[in-house]
Amino acid sequence: MKLENNLLIVESGSKKNSPVIFVHGFPYDHLMWSKQVEFLQNSHYCISYDIRGLGKSPGGDRQFTMETLVDDLLWIVNEFKLDKPVLCGLSMGGYISLRAVERAQEKLGGLILCDTKSFPDDDTAKLKRANGIKQINIEGLQKFCEATIPNTFADSTLKERKWLYEEILNRAITYDPAGVKGCMLAMLSRTDTTSFLEKIMIPTLIICGEHDKLTPPLVMKDIHNKIKDSELVIIPEAGHMAPVENPEAVNKAISDFLKKRLA
Secondary structure, rough: EEEEEEEEEEEOOOOOEEEEEEEEEOOOOOHHHHHHHHHHOOEEEEEEEHHHHHHHOOOOOOOOOOOHHHHHHHHHHHHHHOOEEEEEOOOOHHHHHHHHHHHHHHHHHHEEOOOOOOOOOOOHHHHHHHHHHHHHHHHHHHHHHHHHHHHOOOOHHHHHHHHHHHOOOOHHHHOOOOHHHHHHHHHHOOOOOHHHHHHHOOOEEEEEEEOOOOOOOOHHHHHHHHHOOEEEEOOOOOOOOOHHHHHHHHHHHHHHHHHHHHO
16 A cells, blocks of 8 residues: 555555556545455456545645546556556546546556446536535535435445445545545546447446446446447446445456456
8 A cells, every 4th residue: 555646556466467457436435446356366466546535545736627537547557557457447437447548548458337427417417516515515524425325325235234335434424525525526527438438449348236326227238339349247236336235246247357358
């Protein structure tokens, strides 16, 4: 674990193995990928990190765009001299990963998109983010997280395994509120990568929780249909946080995909 370029970066596994970079969602940190890293670290070189402004990564001036976050990801690829890494991004991490592929596909060896979308915020979503920033300013980060995070879990998870939600929540409320707001502004600034989907030529896996309320299977199927030769796996008993809610199924999907890619 190290802090470089305002990013908390965690390396797992041997550098001799094929690299995978895990890019987390909002408002989370690199620990959401702990089950995937634990599963893959013996066969792959895994890098996970806290996105600028979240987890333990400082937010700097807390004024950054989506391009800043993509710069951070591509900095990791270059700084660690990674040879054709596979990007694995969930939700906001998917936005970052898609734009990184659009900017530097030639440097990458594969793409895993989990519970994300390619189109930018519409007016309704922009106003929702603006209201979220206002809520943090008035009521504090904890109230915002308590109102936001439950939507990322399947109803059955909240009912039967509430501890998963509470574990995520208890970490999220410790983040720098200004960093969280900076990430919301960055998401507001993201571009539309939909038209680029048909130009993606690297192996691609699409993963979606069966009960995802934010990016439901229909949205993910549309991405799958636009990316040539991509694979789609629907994860049962999971919402938007499929890697946390059903790690076994997600691990199998990722492992099968990586084995095919390396074959």
